[in-house]
Amino acid sequence: MPIQKVKKIWMNGEFVDWDDANVHILTHALHYGSGVFEGIRCYKTADGPAVFRHREHMERLHNSAKIYQMEIPYSVEELMDATKELIRENGLEECYIRPIAYRGYGEMGLNPMNVPIDVAIAVWPWGAYLGDEGIKNGIRTMISSFQRISPKSLPPFAKCTGTYVNSILSKLESLHAGCDEAIVLDYRGFISEGPGENLFMIKSGKIFTPPEHASILVGITRDTAITIARDLGYDVVETDITRGQLYLADELFFTGTAAEITPIREVDDIEIEKPWPITKAIQEKFYAAIKGKDQNYKDWLDYI
Ligand code: PMP
Numbered sequence: 001m002p003i004q005k006v007k008k009i010w011m012n013g014e015f016v017d018w019d020d021a022n023v024h025i026l027t028h029a030l031h032y033g034s035g036v037f038e039g040i041r042c043y044k045t046a047d048g049p050a051v052f053r054h055r056e057h058m059e060r061l062h063n064s065a066k067i068y069q070m071e072i073p074y075s076v077e078e079l080m081d082a083t084k085e086l087i088r089e090n091g092l093e094e095c096y097i098r099p100i101a102y103r104g105y106g107e108m109g110l111n112p113m114n115v116p117i118d119v120a121i122a123v124w125p126w127g128a129y130l131g132d133e134g135i136k137n138g139i140r141t142m143i144s145s146f147q148r149i150s151p152k153s154l155p156p157f158a159k160c161t162g163t164y165v166n167s168i169l170s171k172l173e174s175l176h177a178g179c180d181e182a183i184v185l186d187y188r189g190f191i192s193e194g195p196g197e198n199l200f201m202i203k204s205g206k207i208f209t210p211p212e213h214a215s216i217l218v219g220i221t222r223d224t225a226i227t228i229a230r231d232l233g234y235d236v237v238e239t240d241i242t243r244g245q246l247y248l249a250d251e252l253f254f255t256g257t258a259a260e261i262t263p264i265r266e267v268d269d270i271e272i273e274k275p276w277p278i279t280k281a282i283q284e285k286f287y288a289a290i291k292g293k294d295q296n297y298k299d300w301l302d303y304i
Helices: 028-032 054-067 076-089 132-137 161-176 220-231 243-247 277-290 295-300
Strands: 008-011 014-017 035-037 040-045 048-052 095-103 117-124 139-143 181-185 191-193 198-203 206-209 236-238 251-256 260-267 301-303
Touching: 008 076, 014 076, 028 095, 035 054, 035 161, 040 301, 048 076, 054 076, 054 095, 054 220, 076 095, 076 117, 132 260, 139 161, 161 181, 191 198, 191 243, 198 220, 198 243, 206 220, 220 236, 220 251, 220 260, 220 277, 220 295, 251 277, 260 277, 277 295, 295 301
Parallel strands: 139 181, 139 260, 206 236
Antiparallel strands: 008 014, 008 117, 035 095, 040 048, 040 095, 048 301, 095 117, 181 191, 198 206, 198 251, 251 260
16 A cells, blocks of 8 residues: 655654655665664544554653664654644644654764664554454464564564564565465564564453563553453463464454554464454454543543
């Protein structure tokens, strides 16, 4: 799906015309993957557009930057203000938000210390990442032959641009195999996550999800789903999960800002039979929360 162009992009404190929001070919991050970024969503609600879990995302951006020894010259608060201003400037009611902080133009080579840190925020309309049909009827997945990055080589908690070449390989492999998405194992062989989603498994009325030590990106939608599930009275256990357990699961779903809550209907050609009642119950509360229809979760919304 081509990116839907809007008017302005925020770059280093300025609102720049969309077509002028460019970088130099010798930008450090383009060569070495030395950027950190976020994916956030703004939803249309009865009280106007609202950014979902805005602060948590900007804090994670700052944490990712800290891991890679990058000083972001804007506070969490300043980034939140810039984002809201940008959504207003573009007149959007609902959009995806992509903040990025990256090592820019200055020097080449692996010593990044003298390379300036640039920061940009883009917003544009972007629908369901794994499709509306996927959200309703589930998607087909396979276990990838590519492992998720190991904490011995790259910190999985950091949402770093370079890390995503690993995700792209598993995504391509799954698409070539006729699936919608991959599931990746961690360096020990336990289930980690999707290329851009966290994974949940339901078995005998209990909910399981891989723990932080399974090389996951600690997702904000993962936290949202855990909170909602516990509020609904379900036990949620963070524990190592094996491939075979997925085959015998009652329900499986992915969570992510882009993917929201997407059920999984197949793993390695093995069907996870409908009707997935617990997934549907969590989905229902999630969609109410993001649309501002559930007062219990109003603190998750930052109104424009
Ligand atoms: N894992 C990976 C690798 C991701 O890229 C994402 C998307 N940011 C997630 C999980 C889900 O995280 P979140 O719910 O915070 O979007």
